[in-house]
Structure formats: C-alpha cells, structure tokens
Amino acid sequence: MENDELVQNMLLELRRGTLSIAVLSQLSKEQYGYSLLKALSDQGMEIDQSTLYPLLRRLESQGLLQSDWRIVDEARPRRYYVISPQGKTVLEKLKLEWSDMMKTMQKMLS
C-alpha cells in the first residue's frame, strides 16, 4: 500500500514534465481546451482539466502559445490556442532533448 502511494507520486512528477511537451506538440493546429483534451486522450495521454487549463495559461504567459476567443457557435464562445513561433523553436529543442533522454533511459533500463 505504501509503495502504491510512492509510485503514484513519482508518476505524477514524471508526467508533469512531459505534459508541456505533449501539449505544445498537439498545438501546431489550433484547438480549444476541450478539443485539445480529447486529442490528447485519443492518443493515450489522459490529463485532468484542472491540470490542462492552468498549464495552457502558463505556457501562454511564457509566450509559447497564443490564444484568442472565437465565436463559432453563437451560444458558446471558445478560446483557441495555437503554438507561437517562439513555442515552435522551444518545442524543436525539447524534442531533441527528449529523444536523447529516451535513448539514455532505454540503455539504462534494458
């Protein structure tokens, strides 16, 4: 039981770092929050709303995302997010780091 909790906490930390990359990678095409959530979930990345929205705000305040409100359905305005030019550069760097990290980890764990 004790170990379960420990594993959960470590997984949480492990995932936290990868979420930013996952979100950035899915925003080359603009998405609103809920559609992004579903896109991530479709690919096996389950993420809580209460994690996603604050993360989107943070990425936007860091200049990695842009957002604007759009009225597609008159009753329901939606905020669309898309990766910014700076976000693209950052994502490219992160991708390289990520694949290096993967190789290292695989070597160590195999």
Next chain:
Amino acid sequence: MSLIDKYVAEVGKHLPLLKGREDVEKELKSTLEDMLEDRAEQTGRPRDEAMEIELLKEYGSPQKIASSYNPHPYLIGPRMFPFFLMVLKIVLAVVVVVMLSISWIKAISAYPLLAADFMQIIFQGFGNALSTAIAAFGNVVIVFAILERVLPEKEIGDFSDEKEWDPASLAKQPDPDMVKRGDLIADVVFTVLGLAFLNGLFSVPVFTEEFARFIPWINAVFLTEIVLDVYLLFLAKWTVVSRVAKVLIEAAGIAITIMLIRTPNLTIFTNESLLNFIKVSEEAGGVALIANYTTSITLVVILIIQGIELAKALYGLLRINYRKK
C-alpha cells in the same frame, strides 16, 4: 442562473486576484457546456440538472479548481527563501543582542544594584528579547511576502546567484579542535595574576569579610582552569573530556559571579567606613556610591565575558560530539 453558471461564479470567487479572471470563467463555462453536450450525446439522454450535478461532482470543488490556477502558492517562494533566511538570521541576532544589552545596561544602572532587582531585570530582559524577536520575525516575513509579490521574477533570481566558490577555501579553515597556544598562555598568565591579586599578594585590602568567604571557591576555579590550560598546551588538541571540563569550569565561574553580584558590601567602601576619612556624610555617600558602581560594573562585565566563554565551550562540545557520530 443555471447550475453551471453558479458553479463558474463560485470558482471565480475563489480565484486569486489575477488579471484574466473573466477569461478563466468564460473558458470554464464553455468547457463545461461542451462536456455536458458530449455526455448527452453519449448517453442519448437530454441534458438535465441531474446530469449537471454528476458532471460538476466529477469536475471537483470550486475551491480546488480555483486553486489550480494559482501559479505561485507560496508566501515566500523557493527562490527568495535563501535570502530570506540570511536576512532573518541577521535581524534576529541584532535584535536579541540589542535587547539583551539594553537590559544589562538597565541592570547595571539600577541602584541599589545589589539586590534581587538585578536578577529580575535580567529575566525581564530575556522575556523582552524573546517577544521582540518574535515580532521581528513577523515583520521580516511580511516584508518578504510583499517583495515576493512585487519584485519581477528576474530580480528574485539574482538573489540566489551563487558566487564563484573555491574549494581551496576549505583547506584554509583551521581544524576547530586544534588549541590556540597564544590564547592558552595568555589565559594562564592572567589567571595566575588574578590568583595573586585575590590572595593578597599585592596587599590591597579593599575587600570585606563578605568577599573573603568566596576566595577559596574562586581559587579552586582558577586553579582548575590553570591545570586544564597546561594540560591542553601539552596535548595541543581538544578532547571530549577537556571540552566538558571547560564547560564545567565556566559554569562554576558564572555561579560564583552571580552569587557575588547578589552579595552586598563586597568592598570596604561603605558610608560608615568612609566617614572615618572624609568626615562629610554626603561626600562619603558619593564615594561609596562610585565604589559600589565600579564593583557592580566589573562583576557584570565579568559575567558577560563568562557567558560568552560558556557559549563557546558548549558550542565546541556539541560540535565535537556531532562530528563523532
């Protein structure tokens, strides 16, 4: 107002005061509407209040959702914390030293000093120092909590910049257990002089019988101190036993000084005795006053020095024990 609207308003109420609160609310509402729609589609039921309740329950309490938007849930953040600790230590040290000094000065200048008043003033001093330290702690926290919120992030980063650290500086630190020969020799010389003075070798008969009762005890402490000093000179290194002995000697010295402070008429300069020489009672009283002051101040200074020495001895003892573990 629908349940969703009420929920969104409740989240908004708990949001930290940040710009874009309206944005958060609008986005949350739009998301919840999307989710409801999905749910209605999937279950094939029209959306109703029961469905809203179910959704909101899953989504979480408004407090929890609102707090997830707080990017900085710190009173004093981790970047500011080392600087905060540094300032806190300095402020507390200064406050305590100043408050204690004030009480010591008060104790010295109280007249007549040779009474229980003295101890009372000292204890009050400790109490004052403690309460002032707590107040100072609160003030430092308030200042830093404000700085945390006012300073832009980049400037906070500057505080934690590590200076170039040179491992060679470790080599320069002396071994804390090495004895300082110069200090020891000086200590021996002055203790011998003190012994000589107390035991009347210079024949200055200023002390009364009251004082004479203490002389054997003082001699004992002085002699032990000399023995320890000489032993350390030969050994050249502190050990646990010698550290303990040092603590005991300092404690004994403090006990004697406190008893002396509480004993009246240590010197022969009283109104009555001086009248024999001066004949005018007012002037005699003045001289007696000065003599008593001098004795008191000397004793208090000795007590302060002994206090510092005891603290040093205790620190040395704790450190030696700590390192052994």
